Amino acid sequence: MLIASAFLLPALAVSVIALAGAAGPSAAHRVRRTTAILAPLTTLPAVLLSLFGEGARLEVPWLLLGAEFYVDPWARSLTLIAALLYSAALMAVSWTKLRDTEKGSGALTAFLLVCFVGNVGTYVAADAASFYAAFALLSFSAAGLVIHYRSQEAQRATRIYLVMSVISETAILAGLILTASAGGHRVADAPAAVAESELTGLIVVLLLIGFGVKAGTVPLHVWLPLAHPAAPPAASAVLSGAMVKAGLVGWLRFLPLGEAALAATGYTLLALALVGAFAAAAIGVLQRDPKVVLAYSTISQMGFITCLVAAGLLVPELASTAAAASVLYAVHHGLAKGALFLGVPVAKHFGTGGTRWLVLVGLVGAALAVAGAPLTSGAYGKYVSKETVEGVTFLGADLYYLLPLVATGSVVLLMRCGWLLWSAERHPEHRPAGELASWLLVCAAGVAVPWLVGAFWLEAGGFSWELGPLWDATWPLLLGVVLGLGVWWSAHRGWLPGWAMHADGSAVQPGDLVVAEESLAARAGRGAAVVLDGAHRGTAMVRASVWNVMSSAGERTEQGLDGGERRLRSWEFSGAAVLVVLVAALMVLSVGWLV
Template identity: 60%
Template sequence: MLIALSLLTPLALVLALGLAGLLRPLTKFTIRRRLTLFAPLAVVPAVLLALLGNPGSATAALEVPWMLFGAHFAVDLYARPLLLIAALLYGAALLAISWIKLRDAERGSSALSAFLLLSFTGNIGTYLAADAASFYLGFALMSFSAAGLVIHYRTPAARRATRVYLVMSVLSETAILAALILVASGGGFLLTDAPAAAGTAHTGLIQGLLFFGFGVKAGTVPLHVWLPLAHPAAPPAASAVLSGAMVKAGLIGWLRFLPEGETAGAVLLTLALIGAFAAVLVGVVQHDPKVILAYSTISQMGFITALVAVGLLVPELRGATSAAAVIYAVHHGLAKGALFLGVPVVKHYARGRTGILVLLGMLGAGLAVAGAPLTSGAFGKYVSKEAVSGIEVLGVGLDQLLPLVATGSTLLLLRFAAVISSADRDPRRRADGELLSWLGVCAAGIVVPWVIGARWITDPVQDEGVAVPSWDPGTLWDATWPILLGIILAAMVWVAARRGLLPGRLTSQEAPVVQPGDLLLAEESLLRRVGSGGGAALDAAHGFTGSAAGRWSDRWSAAAQRGRRGVSWAEARLGGWESTGLVLVVLLTGVVLATMLLLGGNS
């Protein structure tokens, strides 16, 4: 019952928002304002499902035989924590826009709420789906509904970001659909059978399709280019769910479907590490705070993807790495959601009596992302290090390499702090949904990851809970030194900039040395060249085929003319026998006899 309510409640609210458009203008406006105000309540069934739906219980499963090929939904070890995080983030996003839009009566508020509700339904549908068809339905609904979030402001930047996002989403959906058809044809219609079915036939093709399809959503390099464009274009509330919840759909897709394989794991690990560190180099030169946070998300998702890759490389570790990836995803979703929601909060409430509160909240979320001691980020990084212990990359232990991601996060967050502190302010006197939703996410980020990690998540292989850090001096130092290294590097760069030792383009405030989307510029240039070259090739092909067609046309015309003359000659000769048809009968009889003789001789 709770699963059905979780999926149907937001859809019912979207339907009501749509039907309100049939009413008179004043009535329509009033009803939509009220529905938008109560939209955050649509996530309540999902929150209750996550809290009460213990995996394996009667409330944690649902079958709908008449839907698709027989739809199955279930709450399992991975779905439960991600479901709760998605519900909290979407609820906060709906709350942030509902009160602000209600007060200001901005045009398009109901549309933004509707797209958030549709995206929420698809997002949790990917977590709850227990069969391939339902999973794809939820994933597609989430992907295409998110386009409404990106294009909301209708600016040129938003339109370009939406075009890029839609192109990447269509390619992603095509790859995923092809992979799921192959998996289902091998006996993996139910997700419990999917990894085994994917590993029996067409394994390499399925892995490649899943890498691409889910890699787009997870922001895996080089498929990440939509993220730095979509985040600054979308409203902050939408950015919070894009970064905090939607990108995790790529993670759950990999966990559900990817078959084991050493080659596949090595490729994915390479891409993950490139993304984790290269995103830092591009992000620290950006001037937009939301673009900086977008590159931070790409880096953090590289960290999570590395855990998934190790599970493919070493099947014995898959349970531990998958549990660590989910714990880290829970922490990252809330902490990054708080930072994105905090961008307008800093603008509106970072002065006066609320200034200290805003400072503490943003500082706490930033320290969690960096993995400072005693934070949820430190918990996630500790569990991850334990899961990959003993794995080496080019002779270096992965448990020694991954902490350097925290150094990159520190650099990005310091850059974010510098940019946002110098941004324009637009103070507001009264608290509204924007401030309250942000406070709620900050509070959840302190408590929820610890509860989920310590009580909900277990290693399905070892059938035991994950290790909670003891915070002895060694553990505290392991969580501290990457951050200190980041601070030292940032101080060195600052001193070099003050002394004019850096190139002017790196310190210029007019335009970043690397544009948001980085590789997209090269990809667009390549496509333009291919397009122009392809156009010339098509013109040449058209000229060749036109010439050939002209020659063939002349030949066929001559042949047809000769044929018509032959028919006219035959008609003239046979015209006298038309009344009896004797000649035709004789001819047909001869053909039949000859055929019978030939067949008889061959038998």
């Protein structure tokens, strides 16, 4: 019942918003405004499902190929985070977009609700067909969030997002069809079916590509730094906090983790994950939009999580603990990064006056959690992750010592983001608003929820409060602070190149690789145009030549017929004379025969 309610209640709200247009403009606005204000309540069944629905199952034999949904510890944990983030996003949208206006279609609320249904569906789906349907619903409805402002940047970001989504959906559909044909129609059977299939390598590559787009894996990450600044802050919070985790869930559900050791695939994924974790930090520091900086931070953090998945592919014995650690880290990251994205407009509207210190404490706390500072949920997630991958090496370096350096890059990124927020123009609001309340909700949840989920639902173990682990959580942050201050001092002294000293996003534009890809595509388009133009000219020349030959042949044929006709006309009397001679000869022969 709770599973069905988690889907049906948001869907009902979307239907009300859509059908309200059948009424008059005034009535439609009232209905949509009321529905938008009540929309956060539609996530309540999902919250109850997470809290009290452990082991819940729903079977719908008539839907698709026989739909099945199941709440396991992974689904339980991620569904709770999704419900909290979406409810906060809906609160921010409802009370700021529709509070004081006479117009409002409720489109952003509707798209958020549709995304929520798809997001939860990917977490609780227990069969391949239901998973794919939910994933596709999430992917394509998210385009409505990116395009919301209808600006030129939003249109470009949406085009790129849709292209990447089509690539993702095509790869996933092919991979899941092969998985189901190998006996993996049910999610529980999929890893073993993929491992035993004759096409294991092909299936794994398809799944890594398809889910890697959503997870922001390099080089499939290019949509993230473009979509985040284009979308409203509330949409960015769910894009980074919940939606990208759907890619992680796809890997955990369908890759043959724990079933077989895939060395080549595992090391390739690990290399891409480490590149994303460190390169994203370097590129993000060069940006000037705080939301773009946070987008690159998400790419870096997802690279950290992807390292855990790669470790599970390399060492099957680590698969279960690596999966639990990755889900725990996703829970922590979802809340912390959601608080930072929601905090961008909060800092602009409430970063002055009596709420200044409240905003400062909340943003600094969320940033410290993302960096993994001691006493935060980030420290807990990083500790469990490091303990899980100890002994797994890459190019001779143990991941136990490599992964903490991701926190160093995070510190530099977040220092850059903090400076941009601090120096940004303020537009104060002097009354409570949904964005402030929703942001406080996410900040409060980020303090306690990851610890509770990790200890009681995921059984990931506890955090060691001894001096050694505390120092391990501290030194990467100190190194990041020193590095960040060193960069700032060098820029202040004029020791850096101009493009680095005045970072404005022009040295490496948001989307990085997509700029080169667009340039290559443009060149390829121009080259194709030249080739097609040449082919057109060649075709025209061939057509003209054939026409000339046929015209010449036709003329010669016509001339020949005319000449023959003239000859026949000249033979008109000659023929009659010949006929007379023949008749006379026959008569002579006949007389001779009678005689």
